[in-house]
Each structure stands twice: as structure tokens, then as C-alpha cells.
Amino acid sequence: MLSIEAVSAKLRITEIFASVQGESTRVGLPTVFVRLTGCPLRCGWCDTExxxxxxxxxxxxxxxxxxxxxxxxxxxxxxxxxxxxxxxxALLTALCDAGFSVSLETSGALDIAPVDPRVSRIMDLKAPGSGEVSRNRWDNLPHLTSHDEIKIVLADEADYAWAKAQITLHALAQRCTVLLSPVQGKLDATELAEWIVRDRLPVRFQLQLHKILWNDARGR
Incomplete structure (x- = not known):
């Protein structure tokens, strides 16, 4: 049963659709996506403007x-x-209460602490190439658990060097799974994979499966 707050609450929704999860450790799973409207960030590689x-x-x-x-x-x-x-x-809690397996895609710029602990938080760290590195909320890191994931999208080798430094400095891989992705059309995916292997980084390389299948934003 929904709480009183949840009954009266309203959300601005851009779309609700079924697709295949294109990112995270849930990649490939048939998933319902609930896309909320609005974002305070303006990442240079954003595909959901x-x-x-x-x-x-x-x-x-x-x-x-x-x-x-x-x-x-x-x-x-x-x-x-x-x-x-x-x-x-309240939406996240309601979805968990309804028995769904719920993940949240979040920029990492806002507080994740109040999120229902049953939710898998897929949190970005914004590399310099995004133009929003100053928006990273580093206070979020202590709240991450093995149930969560960190995603870092990389536009070039300088972004990779930055990510590698953060992985070491903050012991990110000891907190949760760390995912490194290339910006499509900017960083060669093969190069990124080779850097990860060369440096023995404790991360997971990922491509955006939805971009390969549909060349659009479906799947995240």
C-alpha cells in the first residue's frame, strides 16, 4: 500500500517503455525504463537532452x-x-514494495543517502571531458555498498588518466563494481579496453548495448 505522501505525490515523466538494459551489470536484461524529466547538469556527451x-x-x-x-x-x-x-x-520505494528489482541511474551530483536500500544505485562520476567534473558529490562515496555501481564515461585519454587516479585514491573497486565506458564517436572502444588490460584496472569495461542495437538512448 502506498504511503500518504506517495498517494499525493506527482512526478514529471518523459517516458515509460520496455527495452533491453544497455548498461551496468544488468546489461541484456529485459527492463522497464521510467525516464523522469529534468536535469541540473549539462554533460557535453549527454544523449537524453x-x-x-x-x-x-x-x-x-x-x-x-x-x-x-x-x-x-x-x-x-x-x-x-x-x-x-x-x-x-517515494517512487523508488513504491516500486520496491511492488516486488520489482529496481535500479536507479543517477549523475552523482545529488545526495543518494535517502534512496531506499533495496535499490541498486548506478552512480556516475563525471570525468573532466563531461564539463561537469565540479558537480561530483564526493560525500556520496561512503554510502555506496556492494549492491551499487559506479559508472565513469570517458571522452579521451585524459579522462582515462583521471578515472584511474580516482579509482586508486578512493579505493572505488573495494566499494562496488566500477564500470568504464567510452563516449561513442570520441574515444575508441578498443583503445579503452586495451588500456584497462594494460593497467590491470579492477573495473568492468562496457559498451552501451542500446547504442549498438538502436543507435539511441533506449536502454538507460
């Missing part, structure tokens, strides 16, 4: 019903930046 504005106001109950109608177990709440909407926290 269409979600910055607009959207439709929907209740949490309506969103949960729309998710359930797809008949899938895995749900990914994404954006934009979903945590920029206060009611996102």
Missing part, C-alpha cells in the same frame, strides 16, 4: 501501474537526473 523539459505529470500509483502493465521484473528509474524530483524517492 530531450528529457530536460516537458514531460507529463503523473501520480506514483499511475507510474507503478504503467510499469506493471509491461510484465517485466526489472525496472530502471533514469532521466535526466531522477533525484532532482523530490518524489523520486
Amino acid at each position: 530531450y528529457a530536460f523539459q516537458g514531460g507529463e505529470s503523473r501520480s506514483i500509483a499511475d507510474v507503478c501501474d504503467a510499469v506493471a502493465a509491461h510484465g517485466l521484473h526489472h525496472v530502471c528509474v533514469t532521466g535526466g537526473e531522477p533525484l532532482a524530483q523530490r518524489a523520486c524517492l
Whole structure:
């Protein structure tokens, strides 16, 4: 049963759709995506600018019903930046209460501590090439557990060097799975894979599966 807060809460939703998860350790799993509208960041390689504005106001109950109608177990709440909407926290809890396996795609610029612990938090660290490195909320790191993941998207070799330094400085791989991705069209994926192997980095290399399959933003 939804809490009183959740019953009255409204969210701006850009889209709800079923696809194959294109990123994270859940890659390849049929998943329902709930894309919330709005984002306070402007990353140079963003592929979801269409979600910055607009959207439709929907209740949490309506969103949960729309998710359930797809008949899938895995749900990914994404954006934009979903945590920029206060009611996102109640939505995440409602989805967990409904029995879904829930992941959250978040930029790492906002506080992740209040997120329901049943949710797998897929948190970005913004490398310099994103243009938003100053927005990283380093206070989030102590809240990460083995249930969560860190994603770092890299535009060039300088971004890779930065990521390698952060992995060592903050012992990131001891906290949770760390995923390194190349920006499509900017950093050669083969080069990134070779750097990771050369340096014996304790990370997981990933490509955006949805870009390979559909050349768009479906799947994150």
C-alpha cells in the first residue's frame, strides 16, 4: 500500500517503455525504463537532452501501474537526473514494495543517502571531458555498498588518466563494481579496453548495448 505522501505525490515523466538494459551489470536484461524529466547538469556527451523539459505529470500509483502493465521484473528509474524530483524517492520505494528489482541511474551530483536500500544505485562520476567534473558529490562515496555501481564515461585519454587516479585514491573497486565506458564517436572502444588490460584496472569495461542495437538512448 502506498504511503500518504506517495498517494499525493506527482512526478514529471518523459517516458515509460520496455527495452533491453544497455548498461551496468544488468546489461541484456529485459527492463522497464521510467525516464523522469529534468536535469541540473549539462554533460557535453549527454544523449537524453530531450528529457530536460516537458514531460507529463503523473501520480506514483499511475507510474507503478504503467510499469506493471509491461510484465517485466526489472525496472530502471533514469532521466535526466531522477533525484532532482523530490518524489523520486517515494517512487523508488513504491516500486520496491511492488516486488520489482529496481535500479536507479543517477549523475552523482545529488545526495543518494535517502534512496531506499533495496535499490541498486548506478552512480556516475563525471570525468573532466563531461564539463561537469565540479558537480561530483564526493560525500556520496561512503554510502555506496556492494549492491551499487559506479559508472565513469570517458571522452579521451585524459579522462582515462583521471578515472584511474580516482579509482586508486578512493579505493572505488573495494566499494562496488566500477564500470568504464567510452563516449561513442570520441574515444575508441578498443583503445579503452586495451588500456584497462594494460593497467590491470579492477573495473568492468562496457559498451552501451542500446547504442549498438538502436543507435539511441533506449536502454538507460
